[in-house]
Amino acid sequence: MWTKACIFDLDGVIVDTARYHYLAWKRLTDDLGIIFTPEENERLKGVSRMASLEIILELGGKIHSVSEKKEMAALKNKWYLEYISTMTPKDILPGTLELVNELKFNKIKIALGSASRNTPLLLERLEIADMFDAVADGNSVNKTKPDPEVFLKAAGMLGVEKARCAVFEDASAGVEAALKAGMICIGIGDRSVLKDAHMVIAGLYEMDLNKLVVLEKSLGYEKLV
Ligand code: G6P
Ligand code: MG
Numbered sequence: 001m002w003t004k005a006c007i008f009d010l011d012g013v014i015v016d017t018a019r020y021h022y023l024a025w026k027r028l029t030d031d032l033g034i035i036f037t038p039e040e041n042e043r044l045k046g047v048s049r050m051a052s053l054e055i056i057l058e059l060g061g062k063i064h065s066v067s068e069k070k071e072m073a074a075l076k077n078k079w080y081l082e083y084i085s086t087m088t089p090k091d092i093l094p095g096t097l098e099l100v101n102e103l104k105f106n107k108i109k110i111a112l113g114s115a116s117r118n119t120p121l122l123l124e125r126l127e128i129a130d131m132f133d134a135v136a137d138g139n140s141v142n143k144t145k146p147d148p149e150v151f152l153k154a155a156g157m158l159g160v161e162k163a164r165c166a167v168f169e170d171a172s173a174g175v176e177a178a179l180k181a182g183m184i185c186i187g188i189g190d191r192s193v194l195k196d197a198h199m200v201i202a203g204l205y206e207m208d209l210n211k212l213v214v215l216e217k218s219l220g221y222e223k224l225v
Contacts, residue, residue: 003216
């Protein structure tokens with residue numbers, strides 16, 4: 001088959017931490033008197049901590065110093081860490097392990113591509129650090145999604161040609177990043193939000209190897225193999 005590697009986003013794909021990011025930002029915006037809705041939160045998905053803060057502060061329309069911003073980001077992260085502190089392997093989203101096992105059985109490499117600097121902590125809590133052949137995260141890249149850096153870095157670490165990677169993403173910025181990297185992109189969530197993805201599913205439990213092969217064919221990749 002065409003695909004040689006699958007790259008998974010973490011928050012909102014493997015684990016439902018997207019809601020904890022939202023709750024932690026909401027706490028900060030409530031404190032600052034900024035109106036922050038779930039719709040606006042969509043813009044923060046897949047976006048790094050500091051870039052997310054900039055988007056939020058823009059909503060408030062006030063200027064803040066660098067040290068104030070650092071303090072706000074640290075506070076948000078403190079709350080976020082409190083929310084995720086009780087997470088265990090039971091919090092791995094349905095279908096994740098089954099899909100990864102099927103892909104591995106078929107010699108497809110597995111990587112993580114996340115903007116989160118809390119990636120190592122979460123992988124440890126979920127006990128899946130060993131599951132990945134490569135991990136590219138917010139600690140190893142400079143540019144945030146929609147820049148393709150994190151996915152290109154993962155492909156490079158795996159030694160797989162970028163066009164032969166398929167990405168699983170729940171964020172519109174992540175879908176954009178995957179497409180910019182020239183990769184196949186499977187959106188997780190709402191078709192209206194992830195409209196540019198090659199295919200959209202509700203969760204990894206809806207995916208299997210056969211569906212990936214069908215998708216490759218529909219995109220015309222089979223002719224290239
Ligand atoms: C993920 C989430 C974003 C989050 C980013 C940075 O991409 O989707 O909402 O802002 O990671 O996370 P961090 O854990 O480093 O604050
Ligand atoms: Mg995500």
